[in-house]
Amino acid sequence: MYGRPEQPADPLGVSLRQREVRAPSYRSALSPVLSQGWPRWTPPPRPATVSQGRTVSDRTSIEWTEATWNPVTGCSKVSPGCAHCYAEALSLRFGRSRLAWTPANSRENVKLHADRLEQPSKWRGARLVFVNSMSDLFHEEIPIEFLDRTIAAMERATQHTYQVLTKRPERALRLLASGMVRPLPDNVWIGVSIESSRFNWRADVLRQIPARVRFISAEPLLGSLLQEGSSRSRLNLAGIDWVIVGGESGHHARAMKAEWAREVRDACQSAGVPFFFKQWGGRTAKAGGRVLDGTVYDGIPPGVVPTRRTASSFPAGRYRSSDQP
Secondary structure, three states: OOOOOOOOOOOOOOOHHHHHHHOHHHHHHHHHHHOOOOOOOOOOOOOOOEEOOEEOOOOOOOOOOOEEEOOEEEOOOOOHHHOOOHHHHHHHHOOOOOOOOOHHHHHHHOEEOHHHOOHHHHOOOOOEEEEOOOEOOOOOOOOHHHHHHHHHHHHHOOOOEEEEEEOOHHHHHHHHHHOOOOOOOOOEEEEEEOOOHHHOHHHHHHOOOOOOOEEEEEOOOOOOOOOOEOOEOOOOOOOOOEEEEEOOEOOOOOOOOHHHHHHHHHHHHHHOOOEEEEEOOEOOOOOOOOOEOOEOOEOOOOOOOOOOOOHHHOOHHHOOOOOOO
16 A cells, blocks of 8 residues: 555556666656656657768768768778778678678678769768778779779769779779779879888889879878888889878777888978878877877878868867877
8 A cells, every 4th residue: 555656557668767767868858748658759860961871971080081982881901001990890890791801701891882872972062082981992892893883973073072092003003004994083083001111012003093193091100111121112202192191090009100100201391292190099099199290291282272171170289299199
């Protein structure tokens, strides 16, 4: 008779106490409703641009671009710079991939998204677009026909400038030079990732690729790009229009030595090549800031004006002023 009062029946099969714990922010506003045992109200979804249920990545925190576009997702590791791939970690965490990004699993992991090919043409205003931030456009599992369709899509949406970054420049050269895919239009830049002087050969191949702008992304920078020796060559910046340098970030980030970044900066200044210092890296991408010797380096190829506010446009005071991570 004097026991605990019985809770009203709940059509959702969840007690009021459980429901209040789940949504404390709505407790006061919904108390009249909850007292009657009605189903919990949920707010309407926020409007978003969606492609098959997924939000389009027309915004990004990557400092040297303004948007990302992924007509292909998934990849496989080809060199030490891939060891702690952020794209693999995200794909595995959110269930986009089931298997590690090894060459043996690439057939399952590399996925084509034809429904995304026209996304850039629907974006308002011009912007710098990083192509395949979650893959490599010249991965060997991407059919030639789909690669050609991707280039055609970039050619149609001429209001944007596209930044294609690859660790497979040899395939890019073979397909572009032979005419197996259409030429890169002037609004498409092509670059290679180089993590140490062992892979400077990628820049040598890049120089042969017909493109208006060629660039290098030395991120994560794991060693000197000027060291010479067995299987190593000194970086040659001839024919290179832009260089990006950045340290690795994440739980297992490998530290970048300040001297490695400085020598690339000095080489760029001597060669008249724009230099962009992206980050020191660390536990998180922003942990070490992006100030090198008291300066924020935001170099970009001549004649290119960012059309929107990029992450790198924030005041330098927002970043740590330390010269080392």
